[in-house]
Amino acid sequence: MRLTGEMPSLRNPPSGCPFRTRCPFALPACGEAVPELRRRPDNRHVACIRDDI
Numbered sequence: 001m002r003l004t005g006e007m008p009s010l011r012n013p014p015s016g017c018p019f020r021t022r023c024p025f026a027l028p029a030c031g032e033a034v035p036e037l038r039r040r041p042d043n044r045h046v047a048c049i050r051d052d053i
């Protein structure tokens with residue numbers, strides 16, 4: 001997937017996930033904390049709070 005939209009300011013990044021302002025799957029919870037890197041059952045590593053995308 002290719003992100004569209006403007007890059008957020010590096011001096012004033014958005015709260016939570018740094019992709020939150022451009023991610024089409026963002027939820028309100030995405031702004032609460034930076035997602036931790038974790039391993040999914042298929043052995044891929046992701047830093048996203050959603051399991052359904």
Ligand code: SF4
Binds near residue numbers: 017023027030049
């Ligand atoms: S945590 Fe996942 S769903 Fe939420 S904004 Fe970041 S990449 Fe998108």
